[in-house]
Amino acid sequence: MSRVAWVLLAVVVCIGLVAPFGDWERAMTVIPTEAGLGPSPGHPLGTDHLGRDVLARLQLATSAFAGPGLLACAVALVLAVPTAAVSAYRGGVLGSATRFAFTSLAAIPRFVLVLLVLSIYGDSPTTLALAVGASYVPLLGEAVYERIERLRGEEYVLASQAHGLAGGRILWVHLVWFACGRLIGRHLLALFGFYLVLETTLSYIGGFGVQEPHPSWGNMLVFEWGRRSLVDPGLLAPGIALWATLALTDWASESLGEVEHG
Amino acid sequence: MGDVLTLSGLEVRAGAEVLVHSVDLLLAAGEICALVGASGSGKSLTARAMLGLVEIDPGVTRGTLEITVGDRSYQPPMSGDFRARKRAFEGIRGAVVGYLPQDAGRALDPLRTVGRQVGHTARLAGRDDGPLPWLDKAGLQPSVAGRYPHELSGGMAQRVVIAQALARGSRFLLADEPTTGLDPAVRRPLLRELRHLADEGVGILWITHDLRATRGLADRVLVMSEGRVVESTTPDVLDSGEVSSPAARKLVDATRRIAGGRVR
Amino acid sequence: MLRTLLGRAVLTVSSLVAAATAVQLLLWAAPGDPIDLLPNGAELRPQLEAEWGLDQPVWMRVVTNLGRAATGELGTSLSYRPGTPVTEVLAQPALNSFALLIASLVLALAWSAGLAAFTRGRRQHTSRLVRTLSVAPVFLLAHLCIHGLNEVTWSLMEAGTIARPAWFALPGEASAMRTALAVVLLAVGSGALADMHREAEQALISIRRSGFVDAARARGEPTFLLVARHLTLPLASLAAARTGFLLGGLVVVEKVLLINGAGAILWQAALLRDVPVALGITLMAATTVCAARLAADALRVGIDPRLRSQA
Numbered sequence: 049m050s051r052v053a054w055v056l057l058a059v060v061v062c063i064g065l066v067a068p069f070g071d072w073e074r075a076m077t078v079i080p081t082e083a084g085l086g087p088s089p090g091h092p093l094g095t096d097h098l099g100r101d102v103l104a105r106l107q108l109a110t111s112a113f114a115g116p117g118l119l120a121c122a123v124a125l126v127l128a129v130p131t132a133a134v135s136a137y138r139g140g141v142l143g144s145a146t147r148f149a150f151t152s153l154a155a156i157p158r159f160v161l162v163l164l165v166l167s168i169y170g171d172s173p174t175t176l177a178l179a180v181g182a183s184y185v186p187l188l189g190e191a192v193y194e195r196i197e198r199l200r201g202e203e204y205v206l207a208s209q210a211h212g213l214a215g216g217r218i219l220w221v222h223l224v225w226f227a228c229g230r231l232i233g234r235h236l237l238a239l240f241g242f243y244l245v246l247e248t249t250l251s252y253i254g255g256f257g258v259q260e261p262h263p264s265w266g267n268m269l270v271f272e273w274g275r276r277s278l279v280d281p282g283l284l285a286p287g288i289a290l291w292a293t294l295a296l297t298d299w300a301s302e303s304l305g306e307v308e309h310g
Numbered sequence: 311m312g313d314v315l316t317l318s319g320l321e322v323r324a325g326a327e328v329l330v331h332s333v334d335l336l337l338a339a340g341e342i343c344a345l346v347g348a349s350g351s352g353k354s355l356t357a358r359a360m361l362g363l364v365e366i367d368p369g370v371t372r373g374t375l376e377i378t379v380g381d382r383s384y385q386p387p388m389s390g391d392f393r394a395r396k397r398a399f400e401g402i403r404g405a406v407v408g409y410l411p412q413d414a415g416r417a418l419d420p421l422r423t424v425g426r427q428v429g430h431t432a433r434l435a436g437r438d439d440g441p442l443p444w445l446d447k448a449g450l451q452p453s454v455a456g457r458y459p460h461e462l463s464g465g466m467a468q469r470v471v472i473a474q475a476l477a478r479g480s481r482f483l484l485a486d487e488p489t490t491g492l493d494p495a496v497r498r499p500l501l502r503e504l505r506h507l508a509d510e511g512v513g514i515l516w517i518t519h520d521l522r523a524t525r526g527l528a529d530r531v532l533v534m535s536e537g538r539v540v541e542s543t544t545p546d547v548l549d550s551g552e553v554s555s556p557a558a559r560k561l562v563d564a565t566r567r568i569a570g571g572r573v574r
Numbered sequence: 575m576l577r578t579l580l581g582r583a584v585l586t587v588s589s590l591v592a593a594a595t596a597v598q599l600l601l602w603a604a605p606g607d608p609i610d611l612l613p614n615g616a617e618l619r620p621q622l623e624a625e626w627g628l629d630q631p632v633w634m635r636v637v638t639n640l641g642r643a644a645t646g647e648l649g650t651s652l653s654y655r656p657g658t659p660v661t662e663v664l665a666q667p668a669l670n671s672f673a674l675l676i677a678s679l680v681l682a683l684a685w686s687a688g689l690a691a692f693t694r695g696r697r698q699h700t701s702r703l704v705r706t707l708s709v710a711p712v713f714l715l716a717h718l719c720i721h722g723l724n725e726v727t728w729s730l731m732e733a734g735t736i737a738r739p740a741w742f743a744l745p746g747e748a749s750a751m752r753t754a755l756a757v758v759l760l761a762v763g764s765g766a767l768a769d770m771h772r773e774a775e776q777a778l779i780s781i782r783r784s785g786f787v788d789a790a791r792a793r794g795e796p797t798f799l800l801v802a803r804h805l806t807l808p809l810a811s812l813a814a815a816r817t818g819f820l821l822g823g824l825v826v827v828e829k830v831l832l833i834n835g836a837g838a839i840l841w842q843a844a845l846l847r848d849v850p851v852a853l854g855i856t857l858m859a860a861t862t863v864c865a866a867r868l869a870a871d872a873l874r875v876g877i878d879p880r881l882r883s884q885a
Contacts, residue, residue, distance in 0.1 A: 152592035155863045159822025160840065160856050164597065167844035167852040168604050245711040245764055252713050253829045255845045269717055287714050294709040298768075361792050404794030411792070416785030420880060421803055434795055458879040471789070478793050 050303030053296045060293055063107055064114020075104035076261060087281055094282035096268070102282045105263040106289055112251070112264045116177035117243040121236045123181025128189040129224065129232060136196035137219045147193060154186035162246065171256045180243050188235045195231055196223050230304045237304075241297040248290055265290045313339035313379045315360075315407070315482050315513060320373035320388070322355050322537075324366045330355050330537045332373070337482060337513045342504060344524040344545075345517045346561065347534035353517045356534070357484040360515075361409055362386060362399030377406055379481050405435065408480025412487040414467040418459035424470050425455030432477035441477070448473035449503060465496035472503060482513040489523075501527055521565040525549060533558040575875060575882045582871045590864040594643060597856055598636045601849065618652060625649060648854035653846040660854040664836055668858060671824050671835035674756055675862070678820055679813055682761035686770035687809060690778045693771075701775075705768040712763035712823050716830040719755055756827040760820055770812060777808035807874055814870035818863045 079099035087094045093102040135146035158180075165179040199205060200223075208218050224232075248266030250257030258264035268286040315337040322330040330352040337343055345353050358364050359371050370389065377384040384406060386398035403409075411417040419427055428441035442452050448469045459467060468488055475483055485504065489497040505527060508514050516528060524531050524545045531548055533541035535557030543553065551566075553559050609622050622628075627635045642648070648660035655663055693700050730736045761767065781787060781804045782797075790797050825837035832838075836855050843851035875881045 148589065149592065152589035153596060155589060155593045155818065155860045155867075156597065156856060157818040157821040157859050157863065159825055160859045161597075163825065163840055163844040164852050164856045165600065167847050167849060168601055170847075241709075249711060249713045249826055252717070253826070253841070255841070266713070269714070287718065290714060291710050294711070295706050298705060298709050298765075363788070363792060400794055402794070403792055409789070409792035411785060411789055413785055417789035419786045419790075419800060421878060431793060431795065458883075460880050460883070474793065 050299055053299035053303065057293070057296045057300055060110055060296075061114045061118070064110030064112075065118075067108050067111035068115075070108075072104060072108045074101040075108045075263060076100065078261075093285050094280070096282065102268075102285055105268060106265070106285055109258075109263040109265050109268065109286070112173070112258045112262070113244045113247045116173045116247070117240045119174070119177040120181035120184070120243045121239050123178055124184040124188050124239055125232070125236065127182065128185040129192055129228075131185075132189040132192040133196055133219060133224050133228075136193040137200060137215075137223065139197070139200070143193075143197070146189070150186040150190045150193065154190065156183075158183040158187075158242070159246070166256060176247070176250075176257070177243070180239070180246060184235075184239045184242070188232070188239070191231055191235060192224075192228050195228050199223055199227055234301045234304050237297050237301040241294050244290070244293060244297075313481050313511070313513065314377075316374075316376045317356075317360060318374050320356060320359055320375075321371070322352070322359055322364060322366070323370045323372075328537060329366075330359070333534075333537075333539050335515075335532065335539070337515050339481065339513045340508055340511050341529040342508045342514045342516055342527060344528035344531045345515055345534060346519065346521055346524065346531055348519060348561070351534045352537040353534050354486050357409070357486055357515060357517055359388065360484060361403055361407060362388075362395055377402065377482070379406055404478045404480060406480065407482045407484065408475040408478055410468075410471055410475060410483060410485040410488045412490055414471040414488070415459060415462070415464060417471055418462075418467060420459050422458075423455065424457050424459065424462070428455070428470065428473050428477055431474045435478050437477065437479075441473070444473040444477040445470070447476050449499070463496075464492050465500060468492065468500055469503070472500075472507075476507075480512065482515070483507065484515045484517070486517045487519070488516075490518075497523075521548060521561055533561060535561075578875050578882055579872055582875075583868060586864045586868045586871075590860060591640065593860045593864075594640055594857055595636055597853065597860075598639055599632075601853065602632045602635060622652075643857055648857070649850035651843075651848055651851050653848045660850050663851060664839065664854060664858070667834050667839050668836045670833065671828065671837055672862075674753070674760065674824060674827070674833070674835060675817070675820055677757045678760035678823075679817065681757060682766055682770055682816065682820075683774075683809055683813055685761070686767060686774040686812075687778075687805065689767075689771050690775035693775055694782070695775055695779050701771070704771055708762055708765055708768035708771075710763055712759050712826045713830050715759050715763045716755065716827060719759070720831070752831045753833060756831045756833055760823045760827055764819075764823060766816065766819065766823070770816060773812050774805075774809065777812075778805060781805060803877070807878060810870040810873045814863075814866040817866040818859070821859045821862060 077100065079095075082091075082095050082099035083097050085091060085095040085099075091101050091103065093106065096102055096105065131146060132150075135142045161183045162176070162179045165175065165183075169175050169179075196219075205218060205222070208222065209215070247257055248264060251259070251264035251266030252269055254267070254270070258267055260267060265286040269283075315335075317333065317335040317337075320330055320333040320335075321328065333352075333356055335343075335345075335356070345356065347353050355364065359373075360375060364371050373388045375386055375388055384398075384402055386402055387395050389395075418424070422430075424445070425441040428444050432439065432441065432444060441455050445452065445454055450466065450469050450473065454462070454466065454470070459470075462470065471488075483504075488504070489500055492500070501523065504514055504516065516524075518524065521531075526545070528545055531541075531543055531545055532539050533543075533548075533553075533555070535555070540555040541548075541553055541558035547553070548558075548562060551562055553562055609619055609626075609628075627638055630638070646661060648664075650656075651658045651660055651663050689700075689704065727736075778801070781801055784804075787797050787800060790800055821837075824835060825840055827833065828835040828838040829841050836858065840852060840855040842848075843855070
């Protein structure tokens with residue numbers, strides 16, 4: 049079950065990474081005569097109100113979050129993990145200061161911080177990815193810090209120190225990789241999901257994020273509802289895709305085990 | 311007093327594995343019956359089955375339990391419908407059969423003072439005289455009433471739990487290793503407290519792994535091994551080494567070796 | 575007890591100051607002249623240069639602005655409602671948002687605790703269903719609810735079955751229905767319910783397995799109050815931890831469900847690059863989170879004697 053989730057998630061991300069290099073005429077060309085068609089062999093999910101193929105737009109829209117989402121994960125990983133790991137391993141003033149910084153920054157709600165950054169620095173996918181990644185640093189950092197601080201005094205760490213194992217090796221291989229790997233993985237999956245939610249939310253409400261004519265699973269949901277039925281597959285597809293992808297990240301993260309406490 | 315607790319044919323299973331095999335046990339008012347065995351022999355499980363608190367999933371309990379107090383008789387179902395069992399045992403727990411846990415410190419609510427907890431128990435038992443008489447009976451100063459559990463020593467915590475059992479008015483007490491983990495200096499007075507309770511007419515099933523401690527305290531000794539009662543005798547007989555079952559033999563020998571080692 | 579609380583208060587306030595400083599630095603670290611960022615920057619330049627203290631070094635600006643913010647002065651709005659003090663722009667919407675926040679927090683706590691009492695780590699299917707439902711983003715749930723409700727109501731109205739119901743509001747109209755929907759969705763969507771349920775469930779399981787509950791059970795005493803009292807401790811921490819998350823969700827529900835709140839204003843301010851308003855709201859949000867943390871700490875210290883004796 050969880051393996052299926054990982055594979056499907058990987059497929060979605062791959063489509064998103066490859067999409068910018070593809071030819072997306074079907075997704076972008078407006079054909080007024082083909083507007084609002086139902087599902088047919090030519091258009092498996094029908095067409096939207098401007099006659100564009102919904103399935104193609106659905107695929108193209110993955111590029112709006114796959115790349116930037118991974119970038120956000122990389123930013124959080126690079127900023128949070130080394131800082132948290134080193135300061136938790138060293139402890140002392142450095143540890144307390146890092147801890148205090150994480151706690152303080154965590155007081156600013158992530159979504160609010162991202163909007164503030166957009167208002168100061170303007171809106172672009174890269175800015176958004178950097179802002180989301182940075183806004184996740186306190187959360188990831190605190191989790192890694194707590195784990196390493198707790199393990200630092202454990203017998204096996206003390207034993208390897210006594211055996212003369214180098215401090216760096218103990219920290220990076222044993223504490224970060226073995227003891228925190230799954231924890232970090234879970235957080236990065238959550239962050240990827242958060243980016244997806246944020247991007248689609250911004251695009252749905254409008255003004256930020258992906259804007260017409262480019263597709264996002266968020267802005268594809270905005271259209272004239274009046275004439276068409278609620279259960280039209282073309283109208284529900286972006287919502288279902290979004291929901292399913294988020295459920296996949298949730299399942300995948302569950303397979304990493306260790307549900308956190310408290 | 312004719313109060314008596316009879317357990318017969320108790321069997322506890324976890325799935326296909328049988329943890330307790332047809333245990334028969336008789337506990338009369340005013341006696342201390344020691345249930346001795348190595349860890350994992352099924353002693354605690356036997357005691358918890360008598361409270362209807364076997365928490366194995368999926369666990370199956372079988373057997374009959376009959377308790378006579380005065381002219382009343384209780385016969386809670388040991389198997390069958392969960393709700394019916396739960397209701398039947400709720401009428402017995404505390405009022406008829408009480409429990410002294412191993413780790414008394416953890417058995418007290420850390421958020422309330424000792425006095426409030428003992429008083430609460432007394433009130434539930436229909437006694438409105440507050441916590442102090444019960445604390446006194448358990449050998450504690452009145453000042454203890456204002457303390458929180460984390461401010462108590464292990465021995466004091468165990469006395470508070472005894473005070474609660476007294477306040478609850480249990481006719482039988484299942485004491486699950488009540489002195490394990492305590493200082494030897496604290497252990498003896500606590501065990502004497504159990505003897506006082508028995509002299510006042512409470513029937514006590516004392517679960518322990520310490521054969522030597524039963525001497526001079528327990529009226530009878532049951533030896534359990536691998537889920538069965540393998541020996542039913544008295545401390546004096548055990549002392550003389552006249553036991554029939556190999557499991558009891560092993561226990562006696564082990565106890566002697568330890569005692570011998572200490573003398574040397 | 576007072577000393578413990580005082581210590582926590584000092585820590586919380588200093589972390590709030592640190593957060594505010596970080597936000598200020600974010601502003602002054604922006605490349606180029608911050609006034610050039612504004613759509614109407616040129617005409618406002620003389621006024622802003624003085625107000626923002628652009629002739630001073632960055633640390634002076636930060637200190638000055640923090641001092642002003644501490645006295646409740648957050649500057650004036652630039653484009654959303656030009657010239658109005660930020661505090662005035664925000665007063666009523668902030669109250670609306672606060673009411674939404676409290677309502678959804680209470681609702682989320684209540685049903686995550688209730689659900690936890692129902693599942694207790696056993697009903698895997700229920701938990702799975704809750705998780706799958708709850709991962710849906712707030713905006714998607716709001717979208718589906720609004721359109722589903724509208725569609726059903728429209729078709730019933732067209733068929734003449736019902737007259738226009740009182741709660742059926744056209745876009746732009748405020749309605750109690752929308753507010754109620756906002757509260758519910760905030761407490762469910764974007765994983766809120768699933769995460770809180772899981773944490774409440776774990777807390778409940780560990781409390782029910784603890785020695786004192788077992789002992790109370792063995793004494794034949796009712797355990798409901800005992801468990802409830804112990805559950806308040808993790809629930810208080812949980813509520814404080816979720817406050818920031820819900821504040822983020824507020825922006826979305828207010829925008830999608832057309833509620834006049836601070837979140838909707840933040841969105842507008844970000845669009846118009848009205849930095850003083852955006853900063854003011856960020857600061858308010860951080861203050862709310864810190865206040866929630868402090869309140870949770872106070873409650874825990876008040877209930878748990880072990881925390882009192884630590885300090």
